[in-house]
Amino acid sequence: MKKILAFDIGGTKIAYAVTDENGNFANDVVKVTTPKTSEGIYEFFKTVVKGLEDEVDGVSIATAGAVNNENTRIISHVGNLPEGYNGLDFMSLTDKPLLLENDANSAAWAEYKLGAAKGTRHAVVLTLGTGVGSGIIVDGRLLKGKSGAAGEMHVRFDSGEHRKCTCGLWDCLETYVSGNALTTDARLYMREDMTSYDVIRGLKDGNPKAREAFDHWQSCLENTLVLMGNIFDPEVIVLSGSMAQFVEYEKINKQANHDILTRPFELKQAVFENNAGMIGAALLLAERLRQEERP
Template sequence: MKKVLSFDIGGTKIAYSIIDENGQFVCDVMKVSTPDTAEGIRDFFKKTIKDYYADINGVAFSTAGAVNHEGTRITSFTGNLPQGYNETDFVKLTDKPVLVENDANSAAWAEYKLGAAQGCCDAVVLAIGTGVGSGIIVNGKLLKGKSGAAGEMHFPIDSGHKRVCRGCGQPDCFESFASGTGLAMSAQAVMGENATTYDVIAGKNKGDSLAIQVFNEWQNYLTKGMIMLGNVFDPEKIVLSGSLAQFVEYEKVEKTINEAILTQPLQVCPAKFENNAGMLGAGLLLLEKL
């Protein structure tokens, strides 16, 4: 059975493991702190690939940033990763087959092949963390866009507040309201300047009316965005992942969305895979090509 080494590259940690054709992790998921230079990251890749060389048929990378159609290079800025990392020539790291994919796209592919969106033809997987990422499956394929950056969740919603988005610079942007950062900013406006997303969730669980108000407002922003996605992509499912997905009131949100969209039904559900979804999805994408 074919196996690939798959890396998930984040700003603080790089995780990696070996994945087989059934989508099983053949060994434990290993984690290291992300080296602080692009050169250090490349050296780490080379050393790790060498360690597993005899056991693998290829190497997959799930990374921040937009990735080209060939799955070989990053085409955009990569946020909190070291300068120069986005210029990495992944193909040069090894003589085995290589595939690079954006982390949100990779996670969406894992959900589509083996997770919450399995059996769907069209699905949107939203990752709600510090920001909001997404992977969009259209007719069984990942939607890439001209530069690999399709699925960026920057579009205007009617928020009633003006808040300049840190990502796109526009006011009223979905990401700046529906993300964890957005929830924290909404909390700070009414619960005090040091309020966090944790305070909102803890407060809501204790029945605190301000926290409930902030949470409901956040969930409404998220719902508005999903109504837009429902109408534009007409998916069977919207799958929610990331640290805030577990707090969403699925039944209520799904009902509101279905009352608003043009073609029902649209299911809204939590992701099956969490932290390892990117690694798994990138590995599966490569295995399909081998």
């Protein structure tokens, strides 16, 4: 049984653990605060890899940012990580095989192989966290596109200059469908000092303003589901990330499937929570190692 040292790096936390080739953790997941500089991040990776590389067959890293088709480097800006991070030479961390993949793609692969999309051939996994990401499975393969960046959920969603996105666009999809978007709706529909947490709490208390804010956010999510449903014609759309737990699945599934032109898809909540990125990237590397072994 092969072993993989799997990392998941985001703007606030880095998580790592050793997994087997089926994505099972061999030990507890370790979580640390992401270092403030790109040099600090590199040194952290180097130290952990050095300590564990003799025990494993390879290293996988699920990361924010778009990753090239060779899975060796980041090819986009990564707004929530320090400057210079996207230029790091990940391949110099170890002589063992190393695979880098976008975190939303990695999470999608975990859901496809072992989670809510298991048994399908066509699936879309939307990650609704601070931002919005997606991983798209077409005929059993992860859609990467010509450069590796396929699945970026950034497009102008409204005209005007209401909401500025981390990608630089005004009124981008992410500013209407992410966790931060619900905070924007909270301020708009409730009060200036309100956040997404107040909306969720207000919903439970029957606050009509919270209901308005939430309905606006959820209708933007529904539009996104219709878009992905029409373009990719998936069997299932899986919602993951911190906001996925708040979605009214039955209601929005019905509405979105009423509005699409293709055959209905199933809307599901992700099975894996925070560890999906680590598991997915480890599974992708395990698959590559198996392919390389074949005569």
